[in-house]
Amino acid sequence: MRTSSDKISIVKSSGDVVQFSVTKLKKSLKRTGADDELVAYILETVQDELYEGITTKEIYNRAFALLKKKKNVFASKYKLKKAIYELGPTGFPFEHFIGAILKYSGYKVAVGEILQGECVQHEVDVVAHKNNETTVIECKFHSEQGLVCNVKVPLYVHSRYRDVKNHWNTFKKHDTTLTQGWVVTNTRFTKDATQYGNCAGLYLLSWDYPVENSLKDIIDRLGLYPITVSTLLTKREKQFLLNRDVVLCRELIKDSFYLDHLGVSDTRKKRILAEIQQLCNA
Structure with missing residues (x-):
């Protein structure tokens, strides 16, 4: 039996x-x-x-x-988690992906900024401005499944955030107030990591945290899927687009000429764009 x-x-x-x-x-x-x-x-x-x-x-x-x-669109949405891993092996496309999500959420965004702290300079993955407030975001990307962010990550990020904040909010040339530090990962936080982050006032965003407003929830809600979810684009084509900062499906719809540069036939181009359009509208 x-x-x-x-x-x-x-x-x-x-x-x-x-x-x-x-x-x-x-x-x-x-x-x-x-x-x-x-x-x-x-x-x-x-x-x-x-x-x-x-x-x-x-x-x-x-x-x-x-x-x-x-x-195809069902399969694309189902492979979302895997598609984010495919943004690797470096974390740079993931940083652009997070920046693109924030941009579509109404933020003015800069990726890979050097900010002066009270003690030293810091390279910050994403700096986002909205409503006279500034947020600094550290992205922790893992290209292998099964890895998690432990408490050392928010500990480290919090110390950098405080150093940058101490300088930012006393420097008269800044026309915004630095109000929040984020840690974003494509995997998961350990229990100690979320406990420390919440206690320290950091905003933590992961694949499944916070509940009902996690990274996967935000992507689904806003329809902001990475191009790596496509079931029709080849690995080489996806990498070509990522190298040109085309990270979101929505961006490929706008910049479809890149498919011409790749030598994609008209018939296949129509299929790719139809899949992506359907996904963004789902």
Whole structure:
């Protein structure tokens, strides 16, 4: 007799062994916009193929293939987490991605700024201005799954933030007030990291934190998907676009001439832009 799916042990990318959760899989499938019938079909198919010790990667690949077979836009939204990892291996495209999200949220943004602190200069990943207030943002990008941000990260960022703030708010030439420091990661914070960040007054943003306003929530809500979610662009084409600071799908719609530079045929170009347009409007 086949083991019940809720008693199957699966292996995460970190190496941790956990119980398979049909609820988590269902939630991730529903986020794609797939209807109840398709979600039920995929859940049944995946559960039928489970075995003891299966990896989360294998489960993901199966669900992704089933979504892609039905509709590209579902598969694109499902691969969001993986797509952010694909912004690597360096953190520079991730910094531009975070900057682009803030820009579309009404901020005036600069990436890779050198700011004077009270003691020393600091290279700040993203500086954002809005309503006469300034925010400095440190981005911690991991290109490998399973890695997390421990308490050392907000400790380090907080000390830099205080040094910059002490100088910024006493320097008369600044026409804004430095009010907040952020730490943003594409993975997760440990419990100690979130506890310290909250106590110190830092704003922490990760893949799944804060609840209901996490990085994945913001991306879905605003439709600000990275170009790496595309199921039609090749790895080489994505890298070409990232090297030209085209990080968001919305930016490629605006700067579609880059596809001509890549030698993309008119037919394929229409398919790529249609996929991306549908994703942004989903």
